[in-house]
Amino acid sequence: MWNSIPICTSEQARLADQKAICDYGIPSLVLMERAALGCVERMQSHIHPNDTGLIVCGPGNNGADGLAIARLLSERGFFVKIVLPDSNQMSSDEKVQLHIVQKLAIEACPLSACSLEPLLHSCDYIVDAIFGSGLSRAIHGQWYETIAAINASGRPVFSIDIPSGLDGNTGIAQGIAVKAAHTFALDCVKWGEISPEGAPYCGMLHRVPIGIPSVLHEKEAKWLSKSSLCQKIPKRSPFQHKGAFGRALMIGGSPQMPGAVSMASSACFHSGIGLLSVFVPDSIQTILQTRSSLIMTIGAEASKDGFSLTAYQQLQPILSRFDVLCIGNGMGKSPSTDALLQTALSSDATVVIDADAIASAGQHPFWLDREAPVILTPHIKEMSDLTGLSMQEIKTRPYKAVTSFCAAHPNCVLVLKSCATIIGYRNQLSVLFSPNSALSKGGSGDVLAGIVTGLSGWIKDPFLAAQFGVLVHSMAAKQAANPVSFTALDLIQNLDFVFEQFIK
Numbered sequence: 001m002w003n004s005i006p007i008c009t010s011e012q013a014r015l016a017d018q019k020a021i022c023d024y025g026i027p028s029l030v031l032m033e034r035a036a037l038g039c040v041e042r043m044q045s046h047i048h049p050n051d052t053g054l055i056v057c058g059p060g061n062n063g064a065d066g067l068a069i070a071r072l073l074s075e076r077g078f079f080v081k082i083v084l085p086d087s088n089q090m091s092s093d094e095k096v097q098l099h100i101v102q103k104l105a106i107e108a109c110p111l112s113a114c115s116l117e118p119l120l121h122s123c124d125y126i127v128d129a130i131f132g133s134g135l136s137r138a139i140h141g142q143w144y145e146t147i148a149a150i151n152a153s154g155r156p157v158f159s160i161d162i163p164s165g166l167d168g169n170t171g172i173a174q175g176i177a178v179k180a181a182h183t184f185a186l187d188c189v190k191w192g193e194i195s196p197e198g199a200p201y202c203g204m205l206h207r208v209p210i211g212i213p214s215v216l217h218e219k220e221a222k223w224l225s226k227s228s229l230c231q232k233i234p235k236r237s238p239f240q241h242k243g244a245f246g247r248a249l250m251i252g253g254s255p256q257m258p259g260a261v262s263m264a265s266s267a268c269f270h271s272g273i274g275l276l277s278v279f280v281p282d283s284i285q286t287i288l289q290t291r292s293s294l295i296m297t298i299g300a301e302a303s304k305d306g307f308s309l310t311a312y313q314q315l316q317p318i319l320s321r322f323d324v325l326c327i328g329n330g331m332g333k334s335p336s337t338d339a340l341l342q343t344a345l346s347s348d349a350t351v352v353i354d355a356d357a358i359a360s361a362g363q364h365p366f367w368l369d370r371e372a373p374v375i376l377t378p379h380i381k382e383m384s385d386l387t388g389l390s391m392q393e394i395k396t397r398p399y400k401a402v403t404s405f406c407a408a409h410p411n412c413v414l415v416l417k418s419c420a421t422i423i424g425y426r427n428q429l430s431v432l433f434s435p436n437s438a439l440s441k442g443g444s445g446d447v448l449a450g451i452v453t454g455l456s457g458w459i460k461d462p463f464l465a466a467q468f469g470v471l472v473h474s475m476a477a478k479q480a481a482n483p484v485s486f487t488a489l490d491l492i493q494n495l496d497f498v499f500e501q502f503i504k
């Protein structure tokens, strides 16, 4: 059901509605009827036959959806009451819907003439159809008071399209916003609904298709899920030798942080790589050797804090042995990191850039413009180091930051890690929304870099390897019995179970 779901800005959603109506001739009322039917069908598993519903309608087509929902609920035997906006504010579709509910004698009263408090306290649930994608300014006056009263009522709320008051792009409440138990995203999910600010307002997010032709969403971001990826993962032939599954080199580590490169390496080995070597300062080589007997270690000249400035000279001659390089985990930000990154990017291998090497890439963006693929895996702060954008700019419009970066660096796959992780490549965006505090722990990012590196060894398409890596990483976290005691090491333990679901 979540296969190929578009994720849109409010403007893209409104444009798709308009094109469906004007270019494809699908009447607006047909879309609205599908929207209302889809919402009612989903609501029915959450309400009881004797419940009274209060449908609160705003002045536009979101309000019109509310009236259509009231009619369908009433037709199915549910008792509903309606709160209306003033009649001089109604959209033309809303007037049509009102005419029908009046003919059916469903109880309705204008907001300005009704006492809202008793209505809220006598109902069992509320349908929030006040504002949708047409919210154009901050909420004041009677609508502010209405939303505050809805939130204070303690009744479960079903929000239609978007919780009223939420900015569909940023998820920031415009003065105030409805706190929903369920949100029915009509046609597409809006970016604001999967943002750290907006998601808590949405409660359980449902997507309701309304008959907008899918061709209208071809260029938009797509929801990443197991079913959207399953068919694309290549088979692993049992007759191949280890070299066919990739030879990877992990470059990282320092005396302060030997664990990061160790976890990334371990995750890489558990993600299907054929051969793995690590390139670490020789001061920590023994630590890595004792942690895993599977990994070949190469000790490079060390300084007090990590790699020496000349360590890159030891990297240069061995690069041609590897198909994939991963650089950054636990290596610290220093001139030696710059030199090692520049050397790694001068090779023909796919390069995964994580952690401390990301800031270095941000200082030298032209190094990224090479023929072979680059996969970068920043979190918000690292994305700021990479692009020069402020963390606030990235947080409010992460899709914009990823889109501009990918347009400027066509051979780079960018994985922006956040509440919703965005994977961008050229003009494609793929989004995983599966927030989980089990992943908000040190080491999670190192494990992701290791998984993506391991997958890049045998899945030659870097965009696919990055998407698959993000998905299995999240699925491994979902296996947590509880997020409190779960650690990044448990992620690695769970990989076997997760891969079993894709690769038999």
Ligand SMILES: NC(=O)C1=CN([C@@H]2O[C@H](COP(=O)(O)OP(=O)(O)OC[C@H]3O[C@@H](n4cnc5c(N)ncnc54)[C@H](OP(=O)(O)O)[C@@H]3O)[C@@H](O)[C@H]2O)[C@@H](O)CC1
Binding pocket: 017, 018, 021, 028, 029, 031, 032, 035, 058, 059, 060, 061, 062, 063, 065, 089, 091, 130, 131, 132, 133, 134, 135, 136, 137, 138, 139, 140, 143, 160, 161, 162, 186, 210
């Ligand atoms: N055919 C279609 O297109 C389909 C659309 N569909 C549904 O329609 C929704 C979009 O409908 P919409 O464009 O009418 O916008 P909507 O969110 O109802 O609000 C606009 C009204 O609110 C007003 N207003 C805005 N901000 C305000 C504020 N802060 N405080 C006070 N007033 C404010 C604004 O006033 P104005 O800015 O014009 O002065 C205008 O009157 C969409 O989310 C989906 O639910 C689906 O049924 C599928 C088919």
Ligand SMILES: [K+]
Binding pocket: 062, 128, 129, 130, 131, 132, 159, 160, 161, 162, 163, 164
């Ligand atoms: K709404």
